Amino acid sequence: MKDMRAIRPSEITSETNYRNRRAFLRDSALGLGGAALLAGLPSGAEAKTAELETVPWPGSTDEKPNSWEDVTTYNNFYEFGTGKEDPYRNAQDFVTRPWAVRVSGECDRPGDYDYEDIVGPHTLEDRVYRHRCVEAWSMVVPWVGFPLGDLLKRFEPNSQAKYVAFKTLHDPAQMPGQRRPVLRWPYREGLTIEEAMHPLTLMTVGVYGRELPNQNGAPLRLIIPWKYGFKGIKSIVEIEFTSRMPATSWNQSAPHEYGFYANVNPEVDHPRWSQARERRIGAGIFAEKQPTLMFNGYADEVAHLYSGLDLRRNY
Amino acid sequence: MSPNTVRWLKPPVFLVCLVPAGMLLLEAFGVAGLSLGANPVEALIHSLGTWSLNFLLITLAVTPLRRLTGQAWLLRFRRMFGLFAFFYLLLHFLAYAGVDQRFALGYILEDIAERPYITLGFAAFLLLIPLAATSTRGMIRRLGPRWKQLHRLVYPAAILGVWHYYWLVKADVLQPLIYAALLILLLALRLRKPTPKRARTGSLT
Numbered sequence: 001m002k003d004m005r006a007i008r009p010s011e012i013t014s015e016t017n018y019r020n021r022r023a024f025l026r027d028s029a030l031g032l033g034g035a036a037l038l039a040g041l042p043s044g045a046e047a048k049t050a051e052l053e054t055v056p057w058p059g060s061t062d063e064k065p066n067s068w069e070d071v072t073t074y075n076n077f078y079e080f081g082t083g084k085e086d087p088y089r090n091a092q093d094f095v096t097r098p099w100a101v102r103v104s105g106e107c108d109r110p111g112d113y114d115y116e117d118i119v120g121p122h123t124l125e126d127r128v129y130r131h132r133c134v135e136a137w138s139m140v141v142p143w144v145g146f147p148l149g150d151l152l153k154r155f156e157p158n159s160q161a162k163y164v165a166f167k168t169l170h171d172p173a174q175m176p177g178q179r180r181p182v183l184r185w186p187y188r189e190g191l192t193i194e195e196a197m198h199p200l201t202l203m204t205v206g207v208y209g210r211e212l213p214n215q216n217g218a219p220l221r222l223i224i225p226w227k228y229g230f231k232g233i234k235s236i237v238e239i240e241f242t243s244r245m246p247a248t249s250w251n252q253s254a255p256h257e258y259g260f261y262a263n264v265n266p267e268v269d270h271p272r273w274s275q276a277r278e279r280r281i282g283a284g285i286f287a288e289k290q291p292t293l294m295f296n297g298y299a300d301e302v303a304h305l306y307s308g309l310d311l312r313r314n315y
Numbered sequence: 316m317s318p319n320t321v322r323w324l325k326p327p328v329f330l331v332c333l334v335p336a337g338m339l340l341l342e343a344f345g346v347a348g349l350s351l352g353a354n355p356v357e358a359l360i361h362s363l364g365t366w367s368l369n370f371l372l373i374t375l376a377v378t379p380l381r382r383l384t385g386q387a388w389l390l391r392f393r394r395m396f397g398l399f400a401f402f403y404l405l406l407h408f409l410a411y412a413g414v415d416q417r418f419a420l421g422y423i424l425e426d427i428a429e430r431p432y433i434t435l436g437f438a439a440f441l442l443l444i445p446l447a448a449t450s451t452r453g454m455i456r457r458l459g460p461r462w463k464q465l466h467r468l469v470y471p472a473a474i475l476g477v478w479h480y481y482w483l484v485k486a487d488v489l490q491p492l493i494y495a496a497l498l499i500l501l502l503a504l505r506l507r508k509p510t511p512k513r514a515r516t517g518s519l520t
Contacts, residue, residue, distance in 0.1 A: 066353075074353035082487035085352065135485070137354060182487045253486055272430055272482065274422075279415075285343060285355040288417060 049211040049218075052124055054144050059200075060128035061297075065208075066139040066282045072213045074281060076133065077234055078182055079168065079175035080215065086177070087215035094174055094214040096235075101220065105165075105241035108156035115219055119205055121154070122146035126209060127202060132264045132296045134228035136289075138278040143223050144206030149197035157193065157241045164196040165189075165246035166222065167238035183249045189233035190246035190260065191224065194305050200225055200298060204232075226298040228262045259315040263306070264296035268315050316388040328392060332399045335366045336406065356415050363407035364436075368480065370400035371473045372497055379504035394450055397469070401447040404476075408440050432482035439475035442468045473498055 048068070065071075077087035080094075099115040124144050132138045152164065170186035172178040178185045195201060202223040205212060212218040217234025224231050230250050240246070250258035257271050266276045277289040295302050306314075316324075339362055342349040351358040374396040381389045416422045426433045446466055449455070455462050477498050481491035 070353045078486070082485075084354070137357070180487075180489070250486075272432060274425070274430075279354065279356060281353050285351070285359070285414060289415075 049206075049213055051210050052144055052206045054124045054126045054206070054209055057125040057127045060126070060142075061130055061140060063128075063130065063140045065128055065142045068208055070139060070282050071141055071207055072215060074139075075215050076135075076229065077177075077215055077217065079177045079185075079187065079235070081177045082182060090176055091214035094218070094235075096214065096219040099219050099237075101236060102238045103155050103240075104238070106158050106161035106243060107241045108158060109154065118151065118203075118220065119146075122150060122203075124205065129200075129202075129223060129225040130293075130296050130298075131223075131225065131229055132278060132292065134230055134258070134262065134270065134275075136270075136273060136275060136278050136292075137281055138290075138292075139281045141223075142208050143202060143204050144209060145202040145204035145223065147199050148201045148203040148222065149199065151203050152196055152239075152241075155239075155241070160243045161193055161241035163242045163244065163246055164191050164193060165238075165240040165242050166233045166236050167240075168233055169235045169237045184252050186237075187233060187249045188246065188252075189222070189231055189248050190242075191231075192305075193241075195224065198302060198305065200301055226264055226295040226302045228264060230258070231262050261306075261309075261311075261314050263302075263311065263315075264292060265294060265311055265315070266292040267294075268312055316386070318388075318391075321388050321391045325392070325395070329395060332370070332395070335362070336403070339363070356410075360407060360410045360415060363403050363410055364480070367400050367403035367407050368473075368476055368494055370396055370403060371469070371476060372494070372501065374400055375469070375473060375498070375501040379501060382504075382507075398447060398450055401443050404440055404443060408437075432479050435475045435482065436479035439472045439479060442472040442475070446472075470502065 073088045074084045075087040076084070077091065080087040080090040097115065100112050101115075101118055102112050104110045124146060126142055126144055128140060128142045130138060131141045166189045168187035169175070170178060172185075191201070202225075204217070204221045204223045205219060207213070207216055212221065217232070220236045221234040222232045222236070245260060248258075248260055250262075251260055264275075269275050275292055278292045279289050280287065293299070338349070339351075339359060341347060342351045343355065343359060374393060377389050377393040377396065381387060412418055412423055416426075427437045428434070446468060449458060449462060449465060458465065477491060477494045480494060481488060484491055
């Protein structure tokens with residue numbers, strides 16, 4: 001781990017370079033008279049979101065982060081379509097303010113909280129995490145957020161709170177993907193209270209020092225860096241403290257393929273593909289796959305959460 | 316359509332069939348600002364697989380279309396479409412084995428043995444190899460009536476191909492189901508007995 005204090009996320013990918021590249025793409029394609037050629041490309045990915053006030057975080061990985069373009073155009077967010085570029089294409093008009101989160105269940109301060117109530121009291125940190133998708137690809141992403149545990153403590157969970165359940169907004173008018181029953185809507189995710197309180201679990205509000213683009217799960221999403229990406233529920237509108245393990249969407253969809261824990265584990269394959277290696281997005285077409293690390297490389301921090309648990313059965 | 320027109324039409328049709336491969340080549344090398352996106356390996360493999368299925372369905376559509384329209388010249392294009400289906404399948408397999416797995420035989424064999432959707436896809440590939448190899452005029456003549464029997468393997472190959480697609484997607488099975496519906500339609504149209512005269516012309520090509 002390297003101290004990232006010296007490096008601002010905006011320095012990692014130069015915005016000017018990025019914009020120039022886009023302009024080149026557009027001009028050269030049009031120069032060929034290729035409006036049709038251009039149709040397949042996400043154009044205008046340079047439309048960036050507002051900058052956030054953040055502080056550095058010493059635990060960031062020193063691996064090179066993926067470009068803004070990779071992070072914001074290659075997404076799984078089935079509410080906006082199942083293609084990787086669908087969220088980028090379909091989420092641009094998604095309205096994320098005002099935004100309220102309903103907090104309920106085993107806690108002393110339930111209620112409806114505005115986005116500002118949720119985020120306001122916290123210091124936003126730049127955290128560069130490895131991100132491993134269950135589909136065996138990975139990225140390195142400079143997220144912005146604060147520990148979920150710091151937020152949850154404000155709701156004063158009681159001793160019955162063994163799990164935390166989350167729900168995504170259900171709004172088929174805005175989320176075209178919800179008009180087909182690809183998954184059981186609204187999307188649900190859950191964590192044990194220990195996982196939720198772990199300092200690596202990030203309530204995420206931004207990326208690259210800016211507010212989350214809609215396609216990345218604006219305005220509030222989870223990032224649990226040692227778990228497969230689908231655990232990182234997006235556009236959260238409900239948080240519930242429960243005494244029982246909550247239902248989760250992918251587990252409901254295919255229980256033998258997606259478990260509740262979904263910890264990154266190179267030794268436990270998905271029934272249909274290997275999890276031993278991963279393809280790093282942005283590494284190029286001729287790059288070799290790289291080995292997947294236990295708990296996505298965060299074993300030192302999180303392995304103790306699962307001592308005594310059979311990870312082959314609790315996948 | 317006269318045999319002469321068909322002869323003139325073949326080169327442009329051939330070139331059109333090559334367009335997807337040409338586009339992928341431009342995208343893979345970033346020519347003219349084209350790109351395969353954030354995950355080029357996946358995009359390449361998926362696109363080649365999809366085009367192989369497209370050409371398989373086009374090939375299987377020729378006979379029913381000819382029966383429905385009575386346009387016998389359609390058959391003159393069937394071999395070309397079938398060979399393009401194999402061409403894209405071969406590239407699909409090479410992109411998987413070469414670009415994705417870098418010809419690491421251990422990983423490839425493990426995939427074929429342990430991942431059912433890859434087993435199915437590989438089986439379809441194996442079934443189509445003898446069909447491509449016996450597509451020349453000389454082989455058709457040499458094999459005689461057995462040629463037609465052999466080439467019925469295209470039906471199981473197409474079923475395996477669509478099934479392979481169905482098993483590989485994570486949750487959204489709409490697209491593979493569309494392929495399955497089209498395939499079922501094309502196979503069902505064959506169940507209707509053709510008129511004897513047309514059946515005879517069909518067996519010549």
